[in-house]
Amino acid sequence: MDSTKQTELWTFTTDKPKTSSDFAFCDVSYTVGKKNNVKRILQQMSGTFKSGQLTAIVGPSGAGKTTLMNILAGLKITGVEGRIEVDGVERNFKTFRKQSAYITQKDYLLKDLTVEEYMTSAAHLKLGNKVSDNEKKTRAELILKTLGLTNVATTQISRLSGGECKRLSIGLELFDNPSFLFLDEPTSGLDSLSSLQCVALLRIIASTGRTVVATVHQPSSRLLDHFDHLYVVVGGSCMYQGPVESLVPYLQTFNLNCPKYHNPADFVMDVASGEYGDLLPQLVSGVQNGRLIYRGSSASSHSTRSISLERNESHQMNDDEAEKKDRQKRITYGAPFRTQVKVLLERTWRTMWREKMLTQIRFVTHIVFAIFMGSAYHIVGNDANYPLSNAGLLCFNQLFVVFTSAMPTVVTFPIERNVLIREHLNHWYSLKAYYFAKLLVDIPFQILFPAIFLAIVYLMTDQPMCMMRFSMLLLTTICMALVGQGIGLIFGAAFDIQKAVFLAPVCAIPLLLFAGFFIHLNSVPFYLRWVSYVSFFRFGFEGAMLSVYDYDRPPLNCSQPYCYFRSPHKFLETFDMDQSSYYVCIIALMINFVVIRIAGYFVLRFKLNSVS
Template sequence: MQSVKFNEWNPGTSSTRKYQEGASFDLTFRNLSYTTGKGKKAKHILHQISGSFKSGHLTAILGPSGAGKTSLMNILAGLKKSGIEGRVDVNGAKRKFKTFRKQSAYVTQQDHLLKNLTVDEYMTAAAHLKLGNKVSDKEKKSTIEQILKTLGLTNTQKTRVKCLSGGECKRLSIGLELIDNPAILFLDEPTSGLDSSSTLQCVALLREIARSGRTVVATIHQPSSRLLDHFDHLYIVASGSCIYQGPPGSLVPYLKTVNLNCPSYTNPADFVLDVASGEYGDVLPQLTSGIKNGRIIYEDPSIPPLATPSHNRQGDVCEDANEDDVEKMKNKENRLTYATPFHTQVSVLLERTWRSIWREKMLTQVRFTTHILFGIFFGLLYQAVGNDAAFTLNNAGMLYFNLIFIVFTSVMPTVVTFPLERKVLIREHLNNWYSLKAYYLAKLLADIPFQIIFPTVYLVIVYFMTGQPLSLQRFSMLLCITIFTSLVGQGIGLVVGAVFDIQSAAFMAPTFAIPFLLFAGFFINFKSIPSYMNWMTYVSFFRYGFEGSMLAIYDYDRPPLDCSEPYCHFRFPQKFLEKFDMAHSSYSICVFGMVVYFVVMRVAGYFLLRFKVKSVR
């Protein structure tokens, strides 16, 4: 992999630029404690640990499973905000979350990426969102090309993410966060799932980034001795306390101070993890005490210290603040949180979302084919029943099952895909790419054309094959109700998908619809419903959809129907409406009810999604 001096990147002089070139930041934390749960269920994860991560150094956080390393990472990155005691400083000044989000980036262990975008499309969208409008397209393109060259992704620019290898996806995840040149980069298990060659390439890249003056911190599960040598600084956690902080070369000498001798030809990382797991006795209190739970850094006098980058250093103590940088941080506090204005965020996200939907087979090809096939199926099943009084009940059943089909074909694709997209949203939103409102609006706008086109194609087939009245007014009224039903169904999918994972959402969505189906007026007349349950008919969107469909076909002075039998009880449409207690109903109220549902579902979806994103913290 080719190296590059990251502090020479110059994506522009926009006021939305996070840092002046060369600015970098030291991260320190003191007496940090973290507790989950309350009362008797409270669990203490971290116990007043302290530490210091210098700019220009690549730091590895090590520890056995359950030691608290991921919790520490999430707290330092600002992902966790509750249940925390202690203080986190940036260059000696107390961390302010709004500013810190603009200073840092967090690459999660799982590479949550949109699978149907190409590498170039992904990087371009990220550049527009993270660099702002004041940076020219030429400068953005130059920045992207340099990052891709550094990451070894130049030959994959036109490749879709779903076709990338695990190592390429990991490098792309890192590259997306490097676009705006963050001063502090956090990575949770960046080598997870990679082979030994890709792991070394990934860590070598991180070291190059750190050498440019960035502060790079990564959790590593179990590094090899060769991989360990690539790190400048180790921070080892055991049982929520720090048992070592210092250079890799000083680890073995430090362990000797408590009579722990690492055997020859043994990986020091494996040895210290065995120690942390308690396999060498109860020595953790001694190790924790030896470095005062992270308050000091152990360095073996016989090993020359690592040279600290000359920029942004004012003393030997890492907590000393660069006054100019601190002042810049304070001045930025009142600036816009995001690099780009709201309308630009919506525009970029709308284009990106549209590409993803268009290329997703289930959201386009499968849905389109399903609407055509089922349209023909229903047309053949209910052939020519629309104007025959002998089959009015069959026609009502057809109108009712139309609604069921439209609802479920709009709910289920959203339920299946949205929880996956939610993971991408959480990563990008917490890394300050865009606002939640911009994402949600773009998501709604991108899918609306499909929610209009697919039901229209379906209804055209069914309407004419089933012999409904050849009236543009009636067709338009039925189409209006059908489209609103589709939009409401999508809203339900967003609500359920915003809260639950895929498995739970796939169960909850159909279950959620059952009460609405019962109180639509098809299975039971409104007059037959007990008075104490009658209110449920007014909150059933199926009621407004079915009632509106029936009124569109049979109301508004429709003449008597044809009759293929000697006697047809419902030859007069008004009489048929009376059977369903709809003779005095209003089509306008049905449309209004659907509009209310449309609005309520989308507002509820937004606030539930907002709650879900906040609950991650």
């Protein structure tokens, strides 16, 4: 990084963090499984990370680096034992959330936003209403300039390079000056130059008083030199903790001599893998599994070990329940609820408008299928010879609207869910604000697309030219679209894309069977009749039939001497709907809408909690 860029970066990062705090953990263990099938991932590890230092957590694959990082950052609390402290006091999760930021290995970003739009939304959410818009804009521009992103400010994130995405992920978390910055594999997927630039940026950020901790899989010697502090994890234990330059002297005290001009990080990986013998127990004992910080120097490499002690009191306790309770307490955010919803509405609207699956493809699909259905069922709407065909059309319409509302959400929401997890963890906004904005922003599309589809089908199939009937049918169709979108949210929140795409249609089949078209509801066995009362397809189809055939509709056209279904009322009797109520159908659909949306919220909340 050149001197000009360093000066600009220093100008920005001299904004002090909220507090300059040291971070320590003592006897941290982590287990997975239950009863007889328990696996211990971390083995009573301890360590100290000081403010103003850039710390690297290194180790071979499967050593427990990411697990340790997730625990320290507060992403994982279930199954954790031990004590985590900030400035010698047990960590208060509520306070810690406000002071920290966690940047995951993968850059989960909304790909359809531009860099400038993303930075603006982050500024509003993190800084709130106490900071003027001009100051937010100035701060966002300064961050973009210092991170070298000014020239791509108007570029959509989907077109950024890996290094640019990583710098943006870091920049988004700097608005509220976090005291603790945790990064999981920040150099993963980057070339050597981008990796050096990224770590140089982190070092300058740390030099302003922040505690910056990053996991690095296998750093080069040049990359390793940028770190102040090194923490080596092997087999769920700490093999070394101390200054980077003291690693080689420490290994020499065990007769492990790193070859000249050899990368110390590669050498320590070889030692960890057992190429120089089974010395892991001795190495772990040498720093007491992280309780001791080695402070030897290269000048005294053949002397006895020089170890200074920075002890945490050894408390063997389980903080799991206490931290869970602390986590459930009310957490205040940078922006009030109303501002959160406003910013998220604007951001989500931009994302949806640019997402082809959610707009363009859905729009074209509704037009194409409307014309196709109108052609296939031409003039059956008022012909007494084809009432069953018209009933099939009405049933298919509801089915089409439900699935075209649900499936785009099923496909896109699992990806967006990862963004939600990252931003919610980093204290951007509450889950309620996010979900409320998500609920509101799609309503215009759930009204517009079904209205266009129904208008084309209604006219082409010669349905009764009555505005009241069309309005009733449109209301039923819109209600079904809203229910369908809620179904998509539930499956998209609960499962990954592959499972959600399979399970959503499969779980809808039993409800569709009891819609009333495929089987008469009075002929359903009593022990299965309850399914019809929870089937939104039943109320959608029934509402559509009543819209078209009830309310004293005149006799249908009959081109033959006698048509059995010339009377609309007789046709409704065939489907056991002559005593049904349109308003009950609408109320039932609205109840389904509310229940499904509430269920979606709790599924999403459970998913967020289960990440821990």
